[in-house]
Amino acid sequence: MAVASIETTADDGFVDNSSEIFFKPSISPSGWSRQVAADLVAVGDIAAILLGVTLPAYIYSSVGNLDIPATSILRIGLISSIIVYVCLNNWGLYSTAKMNDFPLHPGALLMALAIAVLAVLGLGLPFTAGDYIHVWYWSATWLSASYLLLLTNRVFANAVLKKMTKAGRFDMQVAVFGAGTIARRVRDHLSNPALGINFVGVFDDRHGQARLNTHGLEITGKVQDLIATGRAGNIDQIIVALPPSADGRMATIVKQLEQLPVSVHVVTHIASDLIEECPAHKVSSLGPVGLLDVKAKPLSDWAPTLKRVEDYGLGTLLFLISLPLLCIIGLLIKLDSPGPALFRQRRGGLNQQEIEVFKFRTMIVQEDGSDVQQATENDPRVTRVGWLLRRTSLDELPQLLNVLRGEMSLVGPRPHAIIHDQQWSELLQHYVNRHQVKPGITGLAQVRGFRGRTIGKNNIEDRVSNDLEYIANWSLWLDMKIITRTIWAITIGKNAH
Numbered sequence: 001m002a003v004a005s006i007e008t009t010a011d012d013g014f015v016d017n018s019s020e021i022f023f024k025p026s027i028s029p030s031g032w033s034r035q036v037a038a039d040l041v042a043v044g045d046i047a048a049i050l051l052g053v054t055l056p057a058y059i060y061s062s063v064g065n066l067d068i069p070a071t072s073i074l075r076i077g078l079i080s081s082i083i084v085y086v087c088l089n090n091w092g093l094y095s096t097a098k099m100n101d102f103p104l105h106p107g108a109l110l111m112a113l114a115i116a117v118l119a120v121l122g123l124g125l126p127f128t129a130g131d132y133i134h135v136w137y138w139s140a141t142w143l144s145a146s147y148l149l150l151l152t153n154r155v156f157a158n159a160v161l162k163k164m165t166k167a168g169r170f171d172m173q174v175a176v177f178g179a180g181t182i183a184r185r186v187r188d189h190l191s192n193p194a195l196g197i198n199f200v201g202v203f204d205d206r207h208g209q210a211r212l213n214t215h216g217l218e219i220t221g222k223v224q225d226l227i228a229t230g231r232a233g234n235i236d237q238i239i240v241a242l243p244p245s246a247d248g249r250m251a252t253i254v255k256q257l258e259q260l261p262v263s264v265h266v267v268t269h270i271a272s273d274l275i276e277e278c279p280a281h282k283v284s285s286l287g288p289v290g291l292l293d294v295k296a297k298p299l300s301d302w303a304p305t306l307k308r309v310e311d312y313g314l315g316t317l318l319f320l321i322s323l324p325l326l327c328i329i330g331l332l333i334k335l336d337s338p339g340p341a342l343f344r345q346r347r348g349g350l351n352q353q354e355i356e357v358f359k360f361r362t363m364i365v366q367e368d369g370s371d372v373q374q375a376t377e378n379d380p381r382v383t384r385v386g387w388l389l390r391r392t393s394l395d396e397l398p399q400l401l402n403v404l405r406g407e408m409s410l411v412g413p414r415p416h417a418i419i420h421d422q423q424w425s426e427l428l429q430h431y432v433n434r435h436q437v438k439p440g441i442t443g444l445a446q447v448r449g450f451r452g453r454t455i456g457k458n459n460i461e462d463r464v465s466n467d468l469e470y471i472a473n474w475s476l477w478l479d480m481k482i483i484t485r486t487i488w489a490i491t492i493g494k495n496a497h
Helices: 034-062 070-090 106-122 129-166 181-190 223-231 244-257 303-336 384-392 399-404 418-427 431-436 456-472 476-492
Strands: 172-177 197-203 219-221 237-240 263-267 282-286 289-295 342-348 354-360 409-411 440-442
Touching: 034 070, 034 129, 070 106, 106 129, 172 181, 172 223, 181 197, 197 223, 219 223, 223 244, 237 244, 244 263, 244 289, 303 354, 303 384, 303 399, 303 409, 303 476, 342 418, 354 399, 399 440, 409 476, 418 431, 418 456, 431 456, 440 476
Parallel strands: 172 197, 172 237, 197 219, 237 263, 409 440
Antiparallel strands: 263 289, 282 289, 342 354
């Protein structure tokens, strides 16, 4: 099928897909999540306990002729592993504060196992009253085996994580906005190499005479430079460190930084009511510096991995299933009207980066640039085959290619034409915040009926509100619900033209 070199009319199509760039990444890959690493250690701990329970049971059943039901062994393993995990977690043995010195504490490991063994024995699993002697022998063997395996897992994890920390795999990129005594304290603390933090720089809009005393800090750039660095994927956290007298300026800066896919914090010397639309603030700290958590980084820890598995796994399956249909539709378009079967349109992607979105051609014209007219009901530009494709949203099906290329995801905010992104970002201050994640073939706004032509400020504001709700509340379950509802929305065809 031929592919048009320029793009067609803007619409708010409806099949879904948006993924990270697969063939050539557009942003530098971030390092390992500390939480993911700690969770993997926890998985190893649980596996060690389960194996420690199973081995003695197998030996006793084969050598000692003691019949222990497999269901009882599984029940014992699950109960004891849960107890051990809860104990170790509450005692801080999954702390991510120092990945180069991950908690080992052999005494705490033994104590947690002892508590688990005594708890299981108290539940009377799995022996009868006449087997008490075997209970204590078996329990001692179980405790010894699990402890040895648990300690081995911890020693191995400690060595691996120390090596990864030294290689900078857990380094967090942190930038500071504001130049003054507070920023100096933050910078000095961030300089501690044991924290695994890369200090990106100090940014401040006031240069020269406007900033007479920077307290020895070298200013890296202004707020626009900070935003550009964030969009390039070079920042994980931004700390706004301004004095109490700059409350109004602080609120303005935070608003501007909300568009970035990073976590944003402000020092806690300012009142939380200075930041609007954030009713439940969380407080954290960075060494001696107290922080108010204004905004969390979207899709952090396990979320990016799950999202990629969803996009590439389910996206590949959908593409293979729909491949015959793609060929048939392409042939029908060629027979129905002159021109290519596919067209490409420039749209806004992750971090406002420009991407080319694939669609089936549904019109007799192709528009891209400063004048892109949205499709309307009974639009004379729509071809006969194009009308059916728009009605069923099959014109969006080629965007599965964008998903496999990593430019889109199956679920996410719908990408809009570049000119419309520019227009609507001038109309709504928070419009650009929807670019914190990759765009999708379908999204929360679409399954709630905000599909098709955009009419008026209220309409686009409602769509953006749904997009931001999706970003703030993402889960794999939410994506599955949206995909399911998408099928129903396509069936009824509301607002499709």
